[in-house]
Amino acid sequence: MIEFHLDDRSGVSPYLQLVQQVRRALRLGLLREGDRLPTVRDVVAQVTINPNTVLKAYRELEHAGLVTARPGAGTFVTATLADATLTAAYGPLRQDLRRWLAKARLAGLADEDIEALFMTTFQSATQEDIA
């Protein structure tokens, strides 16, 4: 069973944090089809959160077709996000990234420079996609 935690400083709303934690667990294979999610009261006790927030997160997951609520029984995982073709792509991409990192270090960039460069490039690329 998944155990939730909340980061108060992340700026991500509690409801979205719950959704993301389930999605991540599904992607990593930590949650599988047939697994039951904790009850609303369990989550409330675990992380001191508003029950409406938990319900909202579960509804969103249900809407996305990832879980199903069975009245009286609980909320169950009905799909997986662990995509074999995606996982297969991780290896080569990581290798490319390592090569690029080595190149950046060789050019004299410190860790912070690398992070700033990556984030600005990532953001502008994302924004170009939106625009």
Add this chain to the structure above:
Amino acid sequence: MTPVLRARALGKMYKQRWALTGCTLDIPAGHVTGLVGPNGAGKSTLLNLAAGMLTPTSGTIEVCGGRPGSGPAQLAKVGFVAQDTPTYPGLTVADHLQLGARLNPGWDDALARHRIKRLALDPARPAGKLSGGQRAQLALTLGIAKRPELLMLDEPVAALDPLARREFLQDLMDAVAEYGLSVVLSSHLIADLERVCDHLIVLVGSKVQVAGEVEDLLAVHHRLSGPRRDLSTLPANQHVISASHTDRQTTLLVRTDDPILDPAWSVGRLSLEDLVLAYLSRPAEPGHDHRPAREVVR
């Protein structure tokens, strides 16, 4: 959905001073609403008006569809835990439960006894001899066992240590999950409310600065930082809540329903605390200030 609390141009004057003025609000049912503002903003006045402990000087207020304090049926619908979670120091825990049972037609005795047992409170102990956390839990027990539609709590955790605070809020949320009651709780510290509220009202100087679902509020507020910029060049749909400049850089907190497209900005998320603080420190907008001048009557 019908609001659990509806205020229209509500005001309260003590002697010569307005404690609350022009307050227009709708608090939806089924939510946990945080009422945030600095000390003296009018939070306690608003809650006392809603509980029927005070009568308005101007405007109207309706709670659970009725006028606060208008009769036994109305009183049964609303629970109120006043500031500093008051109890009777000379009366024992058991006395408090008996009092609760006598005074409240909808009293849930099994619930009250179960809670006292789980909290390991000695029924024979006078409330005056309980710790602050235990006293708060006793007051919360009375508020929940009354089985109200709306439970209001005025600064319930301000005096508690962090562990007692966490336990108190946990029990309150458990009651929300179990009984589906609506809750309004006030605090001058947003950090106390961040996890438990799904609806937020920021009250400053008797005026509602911002109100809405926490989720929606977080989605429409952004922190922008970038090269120094004249604010008049911003798109019309971006409302600046706060701005600070150095000679080269500008940092803004804006409210907008649309995506931020300008590549000059780096866009950051806000925590609820940042958002609230920005509104708390915002100077009153010229031309939008309907407050009777408090300063004049002092």
